[in-house]
Amino acid sequence: xxxxxxxxxxxxxxxxxxxxxxxxxxxxxxxxxxxxxxxxxxxxxxxxxxxxxxxxxxxxxxxxxxxxxxxxxxxxxxxxxxxxxxxxxxxxxxxxxxxxxxxxxxxxxxxxxxxxxxxxxxxxxxxxxxxxxxxxxxxxxxxxxxxxxxxxxxxxxxxxxxxxxxxxxxxxxxxxxxxxxxxxxxxxxxxxxxxxxxxxxxxxxxxxxxxxxxxxxxxxxxxxxxxxxxxxxxxxxxxxxxxxx
Numbered sequence: 001x002x003x004x005x006x007x008x009x010x011x012x013x014x015x016x017x018x019x020x021x022x023x024x025x026x027x028x029x030x031x032x033x034x035x036x037x038x039x040x041x042x043x044x045x046x047x048x049x050x051x052x053x054x055x056x057x058x059x060x061x062x063x064x065x066x067x068x069x070x071x072x073x074x075x076x077x078x079x080x081x082x083x084x085x086x087x088x089x090x091x092x093x094x095x096x097x098x099x100x101x102x103x104x105x106x107x108x109x110x111x112x113x114x115x116x117x118x119x120x121x122x123x124x125x126x127x128x129x130x131x132x133x134x135x136x137x138x139x140x141x142x143x144x145x146x147x148x149x150x151x152x153x154x155x156x157x158x159x160x161x162x163x164x165x166x167x168x169x170x171x172x173x174x175x176x177x178x179x180x181x182x183x184x185x186x187x188x189x190x191x192x193x194x195x196x197x198x199x200x201x202x203x204x205x206x207x208x209x210x211x212x213x214x215x216x217x218x219x220x221x222x223x224x225x226x227x228x229x230x231x232x233x234x235x236x237x238x239x240x241x242x243x244x245x
Contacts, residue, residue, distance in 0.1 A: 001079070001131060003124045004072045014038070014060040016235050017096065021186060021194055023053040023080040025099055027071040027123070031115040036062040037096060040236075049099040049111055053080075054091035054185050055194060058236030071120060073127060077184055082137040088185025143171050144179045147188065156196025157220030160188050196220055197230045212239055 017037070028035065028048040035046040039059045081088060086102050100108055110130045114123045140148075150166045151158055164173060180188045200219040204212050216227035231239050 001076070001128065002074045003120070004074070005120055006070050006072050008063060008067045008069055011063050013063055013065075015063050017052065017059045017061050018056045018194075018198065018234050019052045020198055021054060021184060021191055022077055023051065023075045025073045025075070026050050026052065027073070027114070029067070029069065031112075033064075038062065039096075044096070046096070047098050047100065048115075050096065051099050051102065052096050054088070054095040055190060055234075056095045057234055059096060060236075071123065073124070076138055076140075078140055079131070079136050079138050083131060083134050088181070088183070091185055140183055141179055143167050143175075144183060147176060147180075148184075148191075151188075151192055151195055155199040155219065156192050156194070157199075158192060160192070163188060163192075193230065194234075197227075197234055200227060201231075 026049070031048050033048040035048075035050055037044040037046065037059055075083075077088070080086075084103050084107065091097075099111070107130075110126060114126045117123045117126060146167050147163045150163055154162075160173060160176065163176060164171070167176075176188050180186060180191060184191060186194075196219055200215050200221070203219060204215040213224040213227075216224055219227075221227040221230075228238055231237075231242070235242060
């Protein structure tokens with residue numbers, strides 16, 4: 001588990017949500033805080049502790065003006081699913097949800113204990129202690145790890161055929177598909193697409209370049225239309241309608 005304190009003062013009022021597919025648990029500053037999302041034009045209300053996992057599409061977070069930070073705990077997928085006894089498949093239809101909808105009463109008591117602590121380190125220590133006392137598995141098949149590392153190293157600028165070659169022909173495409181879905185919750189093709197989009201989005205800086213197509217081509221998109229299609233898929237609007245600044 002990795003912990004981050006994420007500042008929110010400079011975020012957009014309607015902040016697009018997307019992640020890299022790995023499970024993250026987000027803590028608002030106060031237990032009484034609520035979260036407002038808009039997904040496909042529909043309003044969603046969440047409580048102070050919420051989860052992002054899988055592929056998030058066309059979802060915006062309505063940032064409260066006074067929000068200074070959030071605490072983000074990012075999990076190894078195997079540890080997350082085994083610890084909280086949930087299946088990756090459930091996030092296919094609900095990639096953003098309340099933490100309390102996933103866990104039992106004992107974990108809710110741990111959340112209460114975390115909110116009683118003042119400092120970030122103390123809060124994180126409560127979760128780490130609870131995780132160390134729980135039965136969990138960090139197992140990922142070796143060749144799945146190799147495939148994920150290959151995708152991450154190439155920032156999504158790769159293909160399923162490249163993955164199979166990187167593994168040295170030790171597994172076939174059916175094995176790769178089955179194990180990505182089982183352990184990560186999405187196909188290898190979808191995971192590649194997500195990593196490529198995240199990298200391209202992060203590379204573009206409108207203050208330095210007015211040509212978004214350059215960033216798309218460098219990141220491995222076949223053409224700008226391909227990137228535009230992915231942008232609309234994940235963000236809900238086209239790049240030209242997106243407020244970059």
